[in-house]
Amino acid sequence: MSVSGLPSGNHPKWRSWLLTDTPTSRHHARIASLYQGWLSFRSNPMAMFGLVILLMMGLIAVFAPLLAPHDPFVQDLSNRLAPLGADDHLLGTDSLGRDILSRLIYGARITLYIVILVALIAPVAGLFVGTVAGYAGGWIDTILMRITDIFLAFPRLVLALAFVAALGAGIENAVIAISLTAWPPYARIARAETLTIRKSDYISAVKLQGAGPFRIITRHIWPLCISSLIVRVTLDMAGIILAAAGLGFLGLGAQPPSPEWGAMISEGRKFILDHWWVATVPGLAIFLVSLAFNLLGDGLRDVLDPKDSGS
Amino acid sequence: MSGIVIKNLNVWFDGAEERVNAVKNTNLKIVQGESFGLVGESGSGKSTILRALTGLIPTWSGEMNVTGERLGRHRTRQFYKKVQMVFQDPYAALHPRHSVDQLLSETLRLHGFSNVDRRIEKLLDNVGLGPTFRFRYPHQLSGGQRQRVAIARALAPEPEILLLDEPTSALDVSVQAEILNLLDDLRRAHKLTYLMVSHDLAVVGHMCKRIAVMQMGEIVEIMTIEQMRDLNPQHPYSRHLLESSLGYKRQKEQVPQKP
Numbered sequence: 001m002s003v004s005g006l007p008s009g010n011h012p013k014w015r016s017w018l019l020t021d022t023p024t025s026r027h028h029a030r031i032a033s034l035y036q037g038w039l040s041f042r043s044n045p046m047a048m049f050g051l052v053i054l055l056m057m058g059l060i061a062v063f064a065p066l067l068a069p070h071d072p073f074v075q076d077l078s079n080r081l082a083p084l085g086a087d088d089h090l091l092g093t094d095s096l097g098r099d100i101l102s103r104l105i106y107g108a109r110i111t112l113y114i115v116i117l118v119a120l121i122a123p124v125a126g127l128f129v130g131t132v133a134g135y136a137g138g139w140i141d142t143i144l145m146r147i148t149d150i151f152l153a154f155p156r157l158v159l160a161l162a163f164v165a166a167l168g169a170g171i172e173n174a175v176i177a178i179s180l181t182a183w184p185p186y187a188r189i190a191r192a193e194t195l196t197i198r199k200s201d202y203i204s205a206v207k208l209q210g211a212g213p214f215r216i217i218t219r220h221i222w223p224l225c226i227s228s229l230i231v232r233v234t235l236d237m238a239g240i241i242l243a244a245a246g247l248g249f250l251g252l253g254a255q256p257p258s259p260e261w262g263a264m265i266s267e268g269r270k271f272i273l274d275h276w277w278v279a280t281v282p283g284l285a286i287f288l289v290s291l292a293f294n295l296l297g298d299g300l301r302d303v304l305d306p307k308d309s310g311s
Numbered sequence: 312m313s314g315i316v317i318k319n320l321n322v323w324f325d326g327a328e329e330r331v332n333a334v335k336n337t338n339l340k341i342v343q344g345e346s347f348g349l350v351g352e353s354g355s356g357k358s359t360i361l362r363a364l365t366g367l368i369p370t371w372s373g374e375m376n377v378t379g380e381r382l383g384r385h386r387t388r389q390f391y392k393k394v395q396m397v398f399q400d401p402y403a404a405l406h407p408r409h410s411v412d413q414l415l416s417e418t419l420r421l422h423g424f425s426n427v428d429r430r431i432e433k434l435l436d437n438v439g440l441g442p443t444f445r446f447r448y449p450h451q452l453s454g455g456q457r458q459r460v461a462i463a464r465a466l467a468p469e470p471e472i473l474l475l476d477e478p479t480s481a482l483d484v485s486v487q488a489e490i491l492n493l494l495d496d497l498r499r500a501h502k503l504t505y506l507m508v509s510h511d512l513a514v515v516g517h518m519c520k521r522i523a524v525m526q527m528g529e530i531v532e533i534m535t536i537e538q539m540r541d542l543n544p545q546h547p548y549s550r551h552l553l554e555s556s557l558g559y560k561r562q563k564e565q566v567p568q569k570p
Binding site: 022023024025026028029033200201202204205206207208209210211219220223224 | 365366367386387388391392395396398399400403404405406407408409410412417418421422443446448461464467468
C-alpha cells in the first residue's frame, strides 16, 4: 500500500488517529481500516476518475429537476431534430422536438435505478446459491449447479428477452429479467471461492467452537467471497447497462415516452444518417458510465482483493 | 479419572477407487491431567486421530470416550466446551478478515459467555499478548503471535482437554521454545489434559510424560518419556525413529582404497 509513502510527522491529530497501528476500540479499528483502504484506492487515478463520474451521475440523477433546462416530455414539433448547439437546446432535440439534454439528465435516474436494483438482486442471489452449493456439497451442490448451468447455457440477452416477453414490457420486468440472467456467474465465482475456503483450518476451527453451517456461511465464507463479487459486479455494470439499453432498444424495457438511454438510441436510429446526434449522444452517455464502472472495478479489485492485502 | 479412552478406533477416507485406512485398530488411554504425545512420521495417522476425536472426520468406527462420555456421530456444543484443538499452521488457522477481537468475541459468544470484553483482555494476557494486539488482523501478526492467538481461542471456552496438532512445527526454533513454554505454563495453571501430536521427539520430550509411537496407522508402542530418554524402546520402528531424531551419526567411514 502507498500509505507508507505519505509524509509523516506533521499529520493533524485526526490523521494519526486514523493511521494508527494500535486502535483503542472496535469502532476505531473499523474506521481506521476503512480510511487506509480509501488511501490506497485514492492512489489509483483511473479508479478515482471512474468514481468521480459515477458520483456526478448520482448527483445529476438526484437533482434532475433542478439541472434539466427543459421538461423532458414536452414536445415541440416545430423545432424537431434541432442540431447540436442549437438555441436553447445544447444537445439538440429529438424527432418530437424534446430537449435531448434534459432527457439524458432524467434518463440517468432510470439507468441508475436499473443498475442499482440489478446490482442488489443478482450478486446476492448468486452469492447465496454459490456458497450454499459449495459448502454443502453432495446432492445439494449437484442440483444447484446444474440449475446454474442451465441458466448459463442461454445467451444472456435472449434469455432476458424471453423473460420480458413472458412478464410483459416495463422497467421493473426488465430489472427482473436482467437479474435472472445475471446471477449464474456470481454463483460460479462464489462456489469456487467457497470450495477453496471450506476445508481450511480456520473454518475447522470455528466448527470446533460449535458454530452451525448458517453462521459459517454468512460470517466466515461470505466476507471472503464478497470482495471478488464486488469487483465482478462493477465490471458487469457496463454489461447490465447495455442489457437494459438493449431491452429498451428492442422496445421491451422502458416504454416511451420514458427517457431511458437505450430507448433514446432506438428512437434515434431512424434518423441516424441525417441526424446522427439523436442516437449518438445517449450512446456516449452509456459509454461514459460503463467506462466509469469498469475503472472503478479495477481500482476496487486492488483495494479489496484479500490475496493482496497484508503485504 | 480417565480423560480420553479410545478403543478399536478405525478411521478411513473414501477415495475414488478404494478406501484408505488412515488409523487401524487403535487403543489409547489418557489420564486426566496427563500430557500425552503421539509421534510418528508424516502420514502415520497422528493428526487423523485428533480430527476424528473432534468430529472433523465423520468416517470412523470403534469407541471414543471423553471424560467418561461416549462420543456419537455428532459433537455437541457441550463437547466443544470441554475439548479444544490448536492447529498446526497458525497462518491457516485464523480467518484472514477477522481481527483478534472479532475472533475471540465470536468464540466467547458461541459458548454463551457474558462480559466478553473482560474475558478477551484476560485471554490475551494469558497467552502473553498485550491489549494492543486486540484489534490487529492476522496479517499484522508474526507466526508466533498468531499461534498465541490460536491458543487463546482454544482456551476461550475454558476446556479440560487441549488437542495440539504439531503446534510448533510451522514456527522457527526460537519461537517454538516460547510457545512450548507457554503451553507448559498454561497446562499447569489451568490443569489441562494435553494430547499432543508431533513428529519432533525433542518437542514431545519437553512436553509429555508418555508417548505413543505410530506407524502406518497403528500404534506400535507406548512408552514413558524416561524409556525414550534412555534410548530403550522395545519396538524396532521406535528405535529407528529415535535414532533418526538424534541426527546424522557419523559412521566410521571405510573409504574404499583404490587398488
